[in-house]
Amino acid sequence: MNASPVVGILMGSDSDFEIMREAGRILKDFAIPFEMLVTSAHRTPERTHDYATRAAQRGLKVLIVGAGAAAHLAGVVAAVTPLPVIGVPLSATDLKGMDALLATVQMPGGIPVATMAIGKAGAVNAALFAAKILALTQIGLMEKLQAYRDAMAQGVEKKNQALQEQLARL
Numbered sequence: 403m404n405a406s407p408v409v410g411i412l413m414g415s416d417s418d419f420e421i422m423r424e425a426g427r428i429l430k431d432f433a434i435p436f437e438m439l440v441t442s443a444h445r446t447p448e449r450t451h452d453y454a455t456r457a458a459q460r461g462l463k464v465l466i467v468g469a470g471a472a473a474h475l476a477g478v479v480a481a482v483t484p485l486p487v488i489g490v491p492l493s494a495t496d497l498k499g500m501d502a503l504l505a506t507v508q509m510p511g512g513i514p515v516a517t518m519a520i521g522k523a524g525a526v527n528a529a530l531f532a533a534k535i536l537a538l539t540q541i542g543l544m545e546k547l548q549a550y551r552d553a554m555a556q557g558v559e560k561k562n563q564a565l566q567e568q569l570a571r572l
């Protein structure tokens with residue numbers, strides 16, 4: 403039996419999936435059970451409201467919300483849930499995500515949305531940030547996060563070594 407999801411990944415449209423799947427990949431690597439759904443602040447407001455109001459009682463601990471354009475999804479979700487909401491602004495219009503960034507980050511005082519970078523880096527960081535929140539109470543997750551960081555550092559070191567070898571051949 404699959405474990406119950408502790409992270410919900412929401413996105414405003416299926417066109418957001420290409421980027422938001424990166425968050426899912428990270429959570430999968432960390433063996434954090436999650437669910438993913440398309441729901442829109444504007445096109446399906448009642449469904450969004452229903453999901454967000456029931457998320458905490460269903461056992462979810464963190465919500466990751468990606469949206470582009472006039473990206474109100476993270477904000478309207480945060481308005482009705484006690485759970486931490488992590489927003490990922492996405493590039494969906496000629497404004498290339500600046501519209502979504504401002505709509506997501508400029509929340510009025512009282513309703514926080516932890517806003518990440520626009521696009522793929524934001525989706526990756528949203529998942530890592532969710533893992534950090536869960537690691538406060540979940541044994542073993544802190545060590546996995548450290549291992550991820552160590553692997554990343556080793557990757558940079560390898561790239562530097564390759565660069566030095568290329569430099570030597572100039």
Ligand code: RP5
Pocket residue numbers: 413414415416417418442468469470471472492493494
């Ligand atoms: C937003 O509008 C979605 O999050 C998406 O980024 C954007 C465009 O949606 P589609 O027109 O591609 O469905 O609500």
